[in-house]
Amino acid sequence: MLDLNGQSANLEANEAQSADNAVKILPSYLAGKWQTSNQDLRTVYHAITGEAIYQVSSHGCDMKAAVEFAKKNGSQIASWTFHERANALKQVASYLLERKEEFYTLAKATGCTRKDAWIDVEGGFGTLFAYSSLVRRELSNETALVEDAWIPLSKQGNFGAKHILTSKAGVAVHIDAFNFPIWGMLEKIAPTLLAGVPCIVKPATEGAEMTQAVVKHIVESGFLPDGALQLICGQTYDLFDHLGPQDTVTFTGSASTGQKLRAHPRFNQYSIPFSMEADSVNSAILTSNANEETIDLFVREVFREMTTKAGQKCTAIRRAFVPAHLLEQVQNKLISKLQKVVVGNPELENVTMGALASVKQKHDVAEKVKLLSQDAQIVVGGHLADFKVEGADANKGAFYPATLLVCTNPTQAKYIHQVEAFGPVSTLMPYQNLQELADLVARGEGSLVASIVRNTDDNVEELVAKIAPWHGRLHILDASNAKESTGHGSPLPHLVHGGPGRAGGGEELGGIRAVKHYMQRTAIQGSPNVMTQIGHSWTAGAEFFEDRVHPFKKSFDELRVGERLLTARRTVTEADIVNFACLSGDHFYAHMDKIGAENSFFGERVAHGYFIVSAAAGLFVDAAPGPVIANYGMDNLRFVEPVKIGDTIQVELTCKQKTPKPLKDPEQKAHGVVVWDIKVKNQRGELVATYDILTLVERA
Known part of the structure; x- marks a missing residue:
C-alpha cells in the first residue's frame, strides 16, 4: 500500500485488496513501482451481473515523481533508433498476442461479445504490428528523421537547409475512453514510443482492469526501458501541474470533458499540445439513386454500427440520411433487422448484443434518448422496461435495447444534430436534395467519419467536396468494394482518426503523421557537410x-x-x-x-x-x-x-x-x-x- 510519504510496496500479484477484503484494488504503475491507496476509492461493477469487481484510487501517488521518472529513465528510448523501437514494439505485440485469452476473459465484465472484444484485443495488438512494420519500412535506422531534401539557399550551393524531427525531451500523457480499454491505449502509445517519447497512460475507470492487465504484461516482458510506460488507475490529481514545454497530452472521450481539460492553465502557459478525439454525431448517407443492392448495403452498415459493441464506438453512426422517397423502405428494412437482435449475457451463443459498460452509462443513454425523442419518433426500442434480456437480469446489468428513431423534419430539429446517445441508438431522417443534405450533415458541427453508400456508377464528387471539411474520414461504400471494405467504424493505423469542430480537432493514427506529432520539427541551416553529418545521409555538395x-x-x-x-x-x-x-x-x-x-x-x-x-x-x-x-x-x-x-x-x-x-x-x-x-x-x-x-x- 502507498502511504502519504510516498512509500510503496511491490505487489507480487499486481493487485491489492480493499479493507473489507472483498473487492480488489487495481494498482497504478508509477516511478517503477506498483502502488495503490485505500482512500478516495471508486468501485466498478460487472456490466452483466452488477456485482462489484474492482476499485481504483491513485490518491497520494506522487505525480511529479512519475513525470520526472519518465523523463529521466523512460527517455532512454529516445537513444534507440526507429528500427530498434519498432522491433521492440513488434516483440511487445507478439508477447501480448500469446496471452490474448486472458484479455478476452476480462472483457466479459465490460458486457461485450467476443466479436466485440476482438476489435479491442486483437485489433489493438494489430495496431502495434502495423506501426512497427510501417516505421521499419518507411523510416531509416536513425534516431532522428530528416524530413525533406536539401534546400539550397545560396548561388554556389554551399549554404542550405533541411528540416529534421527529433524526439521531444518530455512525456506524453494519454487519457483514454472506456469503450476500448486496450486498443484505445495501444493506438496512442504505438506512435509515441516510436517517436522516442515515454508515456503515462490514464484509462477510464470502467475497463481499467483490461488496460492494467496489458500494462502489467508489457512491463513483465522487459522489451521497453523502465519509465517508457506508466499507468494511473484512478484520477490524475495534480499531474498536469508538473507538465512543461516538452510534454504532450492526448484525450479521448466526451467533448465537454475534453474542453474542461484543455482549459488547464499549464497548457496555455507552456503551449503544451493537446490533441482531443471527442465523440461526435457521425453520419451515414444513402445516395438519391440508390438501387435495392445499395439500400441493403446501407441498412447493413447502419445496423452493424448500432449493434457492434452495443453502439459504444466513437465512430458509430448516429444520424442516417436517406432520400425522402426511400425513407419508408429503409425504415422497414432496419426495423426488421433490429427486431431480431438478441440482447443478453454475451457468453450465450444466441446473444448478438451485450451490455453497455456500466449502469451509469445505461441511464445516460436513456436520458439522451428522451432528448432525441423530442425531435423524432422511437420506432424500435427506446425503453428500459419490457425488453427481453437473455441469461441475465435486465435491472442489475447495463443492458439497453437497440433503438431506432425517425425524424421526418430534420431541418427543424435540434437535438438529433447535437446530442449523442452513446449506445445502440441511431436516428433515421430524409433529405430532399444535395444542398439540404450537406447543410444537415454540417449541423453536426464536425465528426470523425461519415459513410456515403452509393451505386457503383454514382458520381459523389460534389457531395464529397461539400462534406469533407466537416470530417476526419469519409468511407465510400458500394457493391464493388463491399466485400473488402473495413467498414464505417474502423479506424486504421494508416489513416487519420480524428475530426474538426465537435470531434475535437485532433488527429490520432494517420501513419507516420502520428509519429511526427510527438517529435519536434527543426529547420537546420548550414553547409552540405553539416547536413551529411547530422542526417547520416550524404547531401549533394558535401565532401x-x-x-x-x-x-x-x-x-x-x-x-x-x-x-x-x-x-x-x-x-x-x-x-x-x-x-x-x-x-x-x-x-x-x-x-x-x-x-x-x-x-x-x-x-x-x-x-x-x-x-x-x-x-x-x-x-x-x-x-x-x-x-x-x-x-x-x-x-x-x-x-x-x-x-x-x-x-x-x-x-x-x-x-x-x-x-x-x-x-x-x-x-x-x-x-x-x-x-x-x-x-x-x-x-x-x-x-x-x-x-x-x-x-x-x-x-x-
Missing part, C-alpha cells in the same frame, strides 16, 4: 571520398557515406537507340521518327530515358561476384535534360545512406540496404538524369 577499390567490391561495413565512383564515359549512338527500341518495344516517335522528332519539343531524335538509366548501370556496376546481393529498388527518378545522338554520358555514383536490416532467418547472411546517389551528366557537365538506387549488400 566525397574516392578509392581505387570499386565500391561494389566493399561490404556494407567497409563502405563509407560519401564514397564516390566517377565512371568511364559512353557516347550514345543511333544504334543504341534503335536496339533499345527493338528490345523494349518502345518506338515512341521522339526516339524513332526523324521528322516527328524534328517537329517536337526536342528538335531531333533523343535517347529513351530508360536507356540512359540502363546505360548508367552498365557504367557503374562491377560485374564480378562480390558483396552486392541485388538491386533493391529505385527512388526519385528525374530526367532533367535530353540525351541526343552523339552525346557522351558519365555517372557519379555516391554512397548516400546505409541501413542495416534485421535478419528474419538466422541462416541468412547479415546484410543492409545501401542507398546510392546517381547523377548522370553529359559532355558539358549538365545533369541529364538523377535518382537513387538501393542495393542489398552483405555485411562483413
Whole structure:
C-alpha cells in the first residue's frame, strides 16, 4: 500500500485488496513501482451481473515523481533508433498476442461479445504490428528523421537547409475512453514510443482492469526501458501541474470533458499540445439513386454500427440520411433487422448484443434518448422496461435495447444534430436534395467519419467536396468494394482518426503523421557537410571520398557515406537507340521518327530515358561476384535534360545512406540496404538524369 510519504510496496500479484477484503484494488504503475491507496476509492461493477469487481484510487501517488521518472529513465528510448523501437514494439505485440485469452476473459465484465472484444484485443495488438512494420519500412535506422531534401539557399550551393524531427525531451500523457480499454491505449502509445517519447497512460475507470492487465504484461516482458510506460488507475490529481514545454497530452472521450481539460492553465502557459478525439454525431448517407443492392448495403452498415459493441464506438453512426422517397423502405428494412437482435449475457451463443459498460452509462443513454425523442419518433426500442434480456437480469446489468428513431423534419430539429446517445441508438431522417443534405450533415458541427453508400456508377464528387471539411474520414461504400471494405467504424493505423469542430480537432493514427506529432520539427541551416553529418545521409555538395577499390567490391561495413565512383564515359549512338527500341518495344516517335522528332519539343531524335538509366548501370556496376546481393529498388527518378545522338554520358555514383536490416532467418547472411546517389551528366557537365538506387549488400 502507498502511504502519504510516498512509500510503496511491490505487489507480487499486481493487485491489492480493499479493507473489507472483498473487492480488489487495481494498482497504478508509477516511478517503477506498483502502488495503490485505500482512500478516495471508486468501485466498478460487472456490466452483466452488477456485482462489484474492482476499485481504483491513485490518491497520494506522487505525480511529479512519475513525470520526472519518465523523463529521466523512460527517455532512454529516445537513444534507440526507429528500427530498434519498432522491433521492440513488434516483440511487445507478439508477447501480448500469446496471452490474448486472458484479455478476452476480462472483457466479459465490460458486457461485450467476443466479436466485440476482438476489435479491442486483437485489433489493438494489430495496431502495434502495423506501426512497427510501417516505421521499419518507411523510416531509416536513425534516431532522428530528416524530413525533406536539401534546400539550397545560396548561388554556389554551399549554404542550405533541411528540416529534421527529433524526439521531444518530455512525456506524453494519454487519457483514454472506456469503450476500448486496450486498443484505445495501444493506438496512442504505438506512435509515441516510436517517436522516442515515454508515456503515462490514464484509462477510464470502467475497463481499467483490461488496460492494467496489458500494462502489467508489457512491463513483465522487459522489451521497453523502465519509465517508457506508466499507468494511473484512478484520477490524475495534480499531474498536469508538473507538465512543461516538452510534454504532450492526448484525450479521448466526451467533448465537454475534453474542453474542461484543455482549459488547464499549464497548457496555455507552456503551449503544451493537446490533441482531443471527442465523440461526435457521425453520419451515414444513402445516395438519391440508390438501387435495392445499395439500400441493403446501407441498412447493413447502419445496423452493424448500432449493434457492434452495443453502439459504444466513437465512430458509430448516429444520424442516417436517406432520400425522402426511400425513407419508408429503409425504415422497414432496419426495423426488421433490429427486431431480431438478441440482447443478453454475451457468453450465450444466441446473444448478438451485450451490455453497455456500466449502469451509469445505461441511464445516460436513456436520458439522451428522451432528448432525441423530442425531435423524432422511437420506432424500435427506446425503453428500459419490457425488453427481453437473455441469461441475465435486465435491472442489475447495463443492458439497453437497440433503438431506432425517425425524424421526418430534420431541418427543424435540434437535438438529433447535437446530442449523442452513446449506445445502440441511431436516428433515421430524409433529405430532399444535395444542398439540404450537406447543410444537415454540417449541423453536426464536425465528426470523425461519415459513410456515403452509393451505386457503383454514382458520381459523389460534389457531395464529397461539400462534406469533407466537416470530417476526419469519409468511407465510400458500394457493391464493388463491399466485400473488402473495413467498414464505417474502423479506424486504421494508416489513416487519420480524428475530426474538426465537435470531434475535437485532433488527429490520432494517420501513419507516420502520428509519429511526427510527438517529435519536434527543426529547420537546420548550414553547409552540405553539416547536413551529411547530422542526417547520416550524404547531401549533394558535401565532401566525397574516392578509392581505387570499386565500391561494389566493399561490404556494407567497409563502405563509407560519401564514397564516390566517377565512371568511364559512353557516347550514345543511333544504334543504341534503335536496339533499345527493338528490345523494349518502345518506338515512341521522339526516339524513332526523324521528322516527328524534328517537329517536337526536342528538335531531333533523343535517347529513351530508360536507356540512359540502363546505360548508367552498365557504367557503374562491377560485374564480378562480390558483396552486392541485388538491386533493391529505385527512388526519385528525374530526367532533367535530353540525351541526343552523339552525346557522351558519365555517372557519379555516391554512397548516400546505409541501413542495416534485421535478419528474419538466422541462416541468412547479415546484410543492409545501401542507398546510392546517381547523377548522370553529359559532355558539358549538365545533369541529364538523377535518382537513387538501393542495393542489398552483405555485411562483413
